[in-house]
Amino acid sequence: MTNRKAISRLSFLLFVVSIFSFQASSFAQKYLGSRLEILSTTELNADVQSPIDLLHETWVRSDLDVPNLGNSSNWVWARLDLDPVIDAGLSVEIAYATIDSLQVFMVCDGIVKSKSSAGATIPRSLREQQLGNYPSFPIPVEDCMKLTCYIRAWSGKQILLPVRVEGSRKLLTDGHYRDVFFAIYFGVVISLLIYNLFLYFSVKDNNYLQYVLFIIAVGGTQLVLNGYDRVFELISSPWLALRITHIFGILSGVFSILFVRNFLHLKSKAPLYHKIFGWLYIPYVFASILLVLGYFNASYDMINVSALSIVLLVPVSIKVWRSGDESAAYFLVGWLVFITAVTVFVLKDFGLIPYNEATLYALPIGSAIELVVLSLALGSRINQLKKDRQKAKEKELNTSLLNEKIQREQNVELEKNVTERTSELTEMNDSLAETLEDLKSAQQQLIQSEKLASLGQLTAGIAHELNNPINFVTSSTQSLKRDFSDLKEVIQSVAGLQPMSDKLSDELEVVIQRMKELDIAFTLKEIDELLAGVEDGAERTAEIVSGLRIFSRMDGNQSSDANINELLTSTLIILRSNLKDEADVLTEFSENLPNINCQPGKLNQVFMNIITNAAQATMETQLIRSEREVKVRTRLVNDAGKQFIQVDITDNGVGMSEQKKSQIFNPFFTTKGVGQGTGLGLSIVKGILDDHDATIEITSEIGQGTTFLLSFPL
């Protein structure tokens, strides 16, 4: 802040000091406006080519040191009385470079002694030799009473007549000073131009290019305003020469608008001003059209009026500055300097402030300062950009930190959600586990009921199987008692015989008679038979009990080594009475079957189930009892280096369809009537076999029978 204030104050101070220092300097100019007479009526003399015709017109003396003839399309006449003695050999200088057509007549006692031309429209060959950048005309050395200089001028622009009469040396010296001044000025302009062009190529920021264009326009304006275009004969075309001042004026306006709009980012920071500055192109377009059509003065007026709009730059710069763009401050200072310079320049034209070198050079000085300050503004823009970038980076960093924070918070939230969901899932899992437990227990109950059904069948079978031996053992013991009592009677009779008795033969006869009565021979045979029955009964009972003991393990899940043949045998004992009226059971057991580790009770359940089913399958055929059979075979099989015990149970029953075959292991599948089976038998069988890593294969043909092939790996 203080920096910028200091700069603005310093520059203003420099400017003011420069004005008055010029005023006080040695080459302060002396303009002869007070000696000039202007022809006020301008309508008559449009075609007047010679001052002789105008001698008697009404000439009016000018009030100002530098008469301002305004911006008119008419020819203007002015005259200056010279002293034929004092002024002889000196030159009349018209220190104004933009008069397009200028003719100077030297009239000695009513006779035109010389006629010289100058201006943009006059070819160089016809022009008077210029001493410096302003046209000057030598005063002839004539012996005359009255020597008058008539000036005829026309311009597409405003005409001022700063007229001096000086010696060539003085004019040359002043010209040198001006040249130096402008050399410095153009030096500044060109260096700024190159500098910014370089920046443009390195930064690729369009602002620099626009600024370069602006510099060219401003520099060009100063070049043509001060007549250096003609000094260096830069423009050969008269058409262009007439218009070049206007063109640079228009370009200055257009490029400044372009530059301002982009540099201050009006579009985003001050949209209203953006629009207004957009409209400002329009008068320049009109000015261009007027210029092309040849309305030079109208075009010039329009350019000047449009240029007034630069005052708008003050509020807009402040506005943008306030919005935080520090480069706008430099911008404001730059333009303030320029506006001040223009103001000074214009005030001088109207005689409100002195017309001297200081006021004359206010414009180039002001524009130079402006260009420098605007360059600073652009430099500040770079800093601003840097700062912005830094800010953006910080912002980015902040954003990323914020994002990180948010993410962390989200993570916490997420974790919370996950935890909640997990606990929900755990709950669900628990309830599922509970359901599974329920299902398991239901399954257990079903299995239990199946087991009870098996046990019921079993106990009935066993009861019957035990009934027969118990029946004939108990019955036989009674008969044996009687038989033995008969024998006892006979033995006692024999024992009562007296060997030495005379009646021995008679008594013996009685005993023999009694023995015949009692049919002792038959009794002895019967005793053998009965004893054989008792023995057999006892054996069978023991066998059944042993079978029962094996079956009593049906509930147990303990594994032990067991022989498949023994298991099958015990199963067949238990089933014998059940199967008696159903089918013959033929066994073919491999003798050297190794023991396998298994759950014997479970395997008994398997065998009982399959054998019972097999016998029942034979019952459904038309076969008579003696033709119905179930074959049970065991054997040891080697298959690809692996040993198996195979049990095949084959019946000649009704057989099964493929569909039935595929369903028999399904739980609750049954072919029996309601209440006659749970349908779980074979499903349990499958489960038990799976537990033993055993496989079960079924081959069946309807009407032929079924084979269950069980393979137990060793």
Add this chain to the structure above:
Amino acid sequence: MINVLYIDDEEHNLTSFRAAFRRTFQVFVTTEPSEAVRILEENPIEVVISDQKMPTLSGVEFFELIMPEHPNPVRMLLTGHADIDAVIDAINKGQIYKYISKPWNEAELKRLVEEASELYQFRTAQDTQASDYSKRLYSAQEKLESLISEIKSSTDITNDNKESYIETINGAISLLQVPT
């Protein structure tokens, strides 16, 4: 002595049955149904006892087999375990008189056989009596018919009286005839 036939697939049962009752009854035993049928044909069997559970045919089936030819012998079923459905069925169809469960009680079995024998005797007696009655009815009928022919050939009786007598005798014959 009561003639008893006992059929069972279990040889030892037969032996012990015969040993138990050979002193009180005339016992016939066999394991074969065909043999049993032969025994029935050759001997006046009064009581038939059959085991229910046999390999070739059941006791009830055996009874069904012999009933048409030998309806009189009293049938008793011996069952190992209470095959109650078969028993109920058999009783309802009139195929058995009693059923006995194994192991049998000798005294009870003896009593049952004796009771069955009494029933047989009663049935047979009834049959005898019935045939006696029908024989006597038949002879009375014959006598009455011969009496009609005598009356017809007789000259002592008037034709009017003849008709009256014959009508009376025919009425008596029709009364004697067993309603079918």
